[in-house]
Each structure stands twice: as structure tokens, then as C-alpha cells.
Amino acid sequence: MTYTEKTKKKTTRSKSREAFLTIEGVSKVYPTAQGPYTVLKDVNLTVNEGEFICVIGHSGCGKSTLLNMVSGFATPTDGEVRLEGQRIGEPGPDRMVVFQNYALLPWLTAFENVYLAIDSVYPDKPEPEKRAITREHLAMVGLTEAADKKPTQISGGMKQRVSIARALAIRPKVLVLDEPFGALDAITKEELQEELLKIWTDHRCTVLMITHDIDEALFLADKLVMMTNGPAANIGEVMQIPFPRPRDRSQIMEDPEYYNLRNYALDYLFRRFAHDADEE
């Protein structure tokens, strides 16, 4: 309990500071056999603390590259990414990632997977506390029963829950999710979206999430970042999603504004920035 309160206090204290996360003039060029290939060109984005950002765009537009530069797995060729004024150079637990294919260690149980993260980020905490945090976060994603199961013994949705529990348990400043629900069936997907939203409401960490699903973005995000097509992709538009929180799926779907936004995003993706394959 004290653990949760402490971090909450910290969050509110630094809330006044502007420009929590800045992506400034970022370009990424990969050398290839056919010469340099520019994935992203001069991308600028400012994210406030506690914001929920969704990034949408056609495949190959560099969404993952952009988020990798926030998590530190990739470094910009030009420009820089800063978190609280600090230039991001390498991956770290303050920018925890929920990987696309879960990246759970198959020889460890759900509990051990989460515990390993806490144990390595907070090595000085006493063991009972680390175990309590693990249990708390597994309970939060509804996995108390499955705590001692190995990843191969549980469903894809449960694996993603473990991955989310692991990510949140170490209290990251920024949570990076790369299409976290892409491989799940529609019902599990909706369940997990609601759980993620609920957890985010409690934790209020800053979230950057890649998605292909406009409805998912409209339900979850404060802002929807829409990318132009690659090569040399950029941020085309940032859409504000004004629905009040806490959000209720059926309620926002009755809002006529929902369809305005949805159509606008669809129009953006499929008319103004239709996929290359459609043009050819």
C-alpha cells in the first residue's frame, strides 16, 4: 500500500513540469545494400506526463522504430529523444516495454517472470516486499490463480497480462506497448483494453502504444498520433480524443463525436495516406 502511495505522490509533484517526453527533430536512416534508407524524417512530438498516446499508421511507416527510440533499443540518426530533460541513449526500466510477442521467459512461472523484473530493478527491497508487489500486480491483471503456471501453459491473453503485470510492477515512467493486443481474439482484446485502462487510471504512467485498431485508440488514448507513409515517414496529424474519463465503451460509442473522429481517422488512413499497395 505504502508503495503505491509513495509513487503517486511523486507523480503529482512533477506533474507541473512541461514537456515530460520530447521527440525533437528525430530522423532514422538505415544503411542498406541499395544505399541509405530513411525510415523517419524530422519527427517532432511532445508528450505530457500521464498522457495516453496511441500511434497509428500503415505497416512500414516506422511506428516501431519511433517507439524503439523512446525505449532506447534504437538510437536516432539525427535529433534526440528526451525524458525529463535527459537524453535517451539505451534501454532502461524507467521506459518499460510490453513486447509484441510477450517476451516472457518460458522456463519461469508467471510469478517468477514478474519477480525477476522487480528483483533486478529494486534489488535493495526486502524479499517479502518484492513478493508482495509481484502478487499485487498479478492480482491486478486477474492472474492470482495462474501465478505458478509457465507461459506455455496459459493462453495468449494471459501471457499478455503477465507481460503487462511485469511492466507495471517496476513502476516505469513511460510504458511502451508495441501492438500489445494484435494477436488476440476480439473478446480477449476488449477485456484487456478495459483492464489496461483501469490500471492506467490507477497508475497514471505515461503510455505510448502502437495499434492498428482505430476503435482501440479511440477508447484508450488522449491523443492519436497518425503517421504518414514511409519511407521518410513523419507525424501527419495528432488527433485529440476528448471523451471524459473514466470511459465506458458503450457510452462513448453512442456519442456522435465518436463516429466523426473514427471517420476522420479512417479517411486519413485509407484515403489521404492509403497504403502504397493500394496505389500501385
Added chain:
Amino acid sequence: MTANISKRNSTNSQSAIGAWWKKQSQNILPPLIAVVIFLVVWQLASSIGLVKIPGPTSMVTEQRTRIYLMYPFFDLGGTNKGLFWQTMASLQRVFIGYSLAAIVGIALGILVGTSAMLNKALDPIFQFLRMIPPLAWVPISLAALQQNQPAALFVIFITAIWPILINTAVGVQQIPQDYINVRRVLRLSNQKFFFKILLPSALPYIFTGLRIAIGLAWLAIIAAEIIMSGIVGIGFFIWDAYQNNYISDIILALFYIGAVGLILDKAMGYLQERIVPNDKK
């Protein structure tokens, strides 16, 4: 309902063996028939003089061989011991040499697997050395170590280490990128990375190496002992029997060697299944 079941059980218990046989006969009968045909052909070939070695019945008809067959546990001192003791002496050498190979091979394999530089530097040497057959190592190890026992152990060691080393190195290089990413984002300590990611991830490869190596080690000890005279061991037993023209003794010893090799391989296979997480694919 209960009456029905008990009735069925009583008939079943009698036909339980029959049912088992029905299921297993397809697996047991063909190899059994093949073995019998092989032995009969061999016996015929040797009795009409087609091959110059005695047939399988000589195991019993030769008095000397019959003693070895019936009394594997006798010990008259020196190299005059039953085949059980001869085999055990060889096995002991294998276990010492093989254990050393496993320790050094896994350690070196991890080192080479984690360092691209070391791998580049050492891989050609490893690939070269592993092509040298065990028998070719015998003279040089005898010359270097002067004594039979350490030389035999060295031959086992040098034969068994390559598959262990190379498989371990490959296993370490094959750690999925996802797990490496987890290490990087959590900034796992080297110790945690080693025990929680590297070792379990490379374990299936390590065991593949260990299993190949145990077979090679057993092959090598026989070869090594044949050349090292005057020691207790199944390899030298064969050589000694050959010098004295006890051909049926050799045949009996070959059965021992084959059986032990098979047991070693199956035992490693069993260990592999037990230890390697089978949920890892």
C-alpha cells in the same frame, strides 16, 4: 453397472497380457526376428567356413568364453578379471575424462558464445582439432603424459570436448532476441542473465552436445585401451584376446561394448528429457 464392470475386469485381467502383447508385438517382434535371422546366418556362415570367425554358439561351446560369459564378476588380480570389472574400469575412465570435457567444454563454449571476438579467433582452431580422430591422439598423449592412465583420460577428454564446446557456443549465440531485449530493458545483472536467461536458453543445445559426446567418449576409450598395453579395461581385453587368438572372447566383449554404449546413450537421452524444459521450443 458395478457388476458389469467387475465382470469385464475379470475377463480383462486374463487377457491383460494378451492386450499388451497385441499392442507391443508390432514393436517387439520385427527387431527380435531380425536379430534371430542375423545370428542364424552368422552361425551358418561360420560353420560352412564362409567367414573365419566362430559363430555365436561359440560363446557357450568354447570353455574359456563360457567362463567369461557365466562369471562376469571374478577377480584374480592383475588384468585377469571378469568382463564386468573390465567394463567398469573402462567406464570409470570415460566418466573422469568425460566430466572434465563437460566442465571445460561448457565453460569454454559459454565464453566463445558470448564473445564474437573470441569466437572468430578460436573457431578455426576448434574446427581443425575436432577433425583429429581419437586414435591419432593416442601416440601424442602417451608421448606428452608418459603414463597410460592420464594419457587414456586425455584421449577421452579431447574426443568428447568438441561437440560439447561447439554446441554450447551455438546455444549461447542462439538466445532469442526477445530475451536479450528483456535483459537490456531490465538491466539484468550478469549473474541474473547467466542463470535466468543464458543457461536455461542454451540448455537444450548443451545437452545435445553432451549426448553426442558420451557416445564418442565410449568409442574413444576402447580405441585408446587397445593401444595402451597392460591395463584393466575392455579395450585392452580385446587386444589381449586377439594376441592369444581367443576370437570368441572378442565377440563376447563386443556385445558388452555395444550394450554399454547403448545404455550410455539412452541414459543421456533420459537425463536430457528430464532436465531440459520440454516446454521450450
